[in-house]
Amino acid sequence: MEMYLYAHPERGPEPRSGFAGKSSEEASGEETHPEFGCNDKGTQREPMKQDRHSAIRELVAAAPIGSQGELRRKLVKRGFEVTQATLSRDIHELHLYKGPNGYAVPNGAALDDGEDLPGTEEVLNSFGLKVKQAQNQLVLITTSGSAQPVALAIDSEDWPEVVGTIAGDDTVLIICPDNKRANLLRDRLEAMIG
Amino acid sequence: MEMYLYAHPERGPEPRSGFAGKSSEEASGEETHPEFGCNDKGTQREPMKQDRHSAIRELVAAAPIGSQGELRRKLVKRGFEVTQATLSRDIHELHLYKGPNGYAVPNGAALDDGEDLPGTEEVLNSFGLKVKQAQNQLVLITTSGSAQPVALAIDSEDWPEVVGTIAGDDTVLIICPDNKRANLLRDRLEAMIG
DNA sequence: ACAGACTCTGTATATTTATACATGGAAATG
């Protein structure tokens, strides 16, 4: 949900899921033992959470961790006594992902609801320099370092004249179905470059 | 553990998780209804699973899907009648990740465990989305950030139909000797994507 | 020092996900 250190669009309440039995992981009774009553962590102010988060990041990066119970055991070995509930929250706060190989740190790509599409016309007008054609291929020259965003904008247009784009640093290669449509697209792009 | 087609270092039995109540998602009783007895899918051979997988990829890419129940409802709207159990398996087979924004397609950047070349079939199955052809050129769309590793895998195959490849962020351009062989290669790649 | 606002966390439980079994159909075998 919170999108990490980014835009944070956030929408609904975003429910998560549940818990129940004892779990084969924790085997014997040892899951719920930090005394009982309730809180007690205040041992040394509160930097504890920070450290725990760091530890989690390390552990997750080091070896595949498939469940919060497993993570909990590893944390205990490092001296962090916490319950599964807290780990669930930690994982949420750290924006970790869970996949085939257990938990993983986020790798960019996650931007789902990002609404920051600048608009092809705008981007081209700002960074586009010129367009050249070679049969069904178009080579779009942009200002240094802008090829990537420009290609992204073009891709998002979903134009039928565009089969695909590949961007370098200041060059975007656009593959068109055929010469005819490459021509068409070239005119359109040139118009946008102004 | 079926392990499927992938590198999957996977260690032990790798347990997953559970299920229990009725879930607010499915509200009234309608989750478990496809008759009962058992199988019945054999309707039209078996391409059904393939289509379902494609649909899942699309839905997941289109909007944030936070649970399998939610995914199930969207699939039903598209005509796919399946149970949560099947979706759990599908998601496993598609190597999808679940994060702050719901399910997401895998990101090539996460390939840090294995040291050996993953193998074209595995990589394509995980990151390949679709193939388009423009004359003697093929444009392979991959999940965000996975083009590089996919291109690498294809290059290492040393196929005679491949003259060369160039990879961007989510697009791989493959140059073939001629249209005929581009066609041949396209079919092969599509088969590997599933 | 006390009340109010916050934060962090545990407990108990609701929700979600993964799996052990079992079934039925298609394709492969004999």
Add this chain to the structure above:
DNA sequence: CATTTCCATGTATAAATATACAGAGTCTGT
């Protein structure tokens, strides 16, 4: 054709994850 093998999938249920509540420290202002 009967038998054996796979495969995809449903059902029931175990396992895992998220959350509603509530309590205990910490701060702050009065």
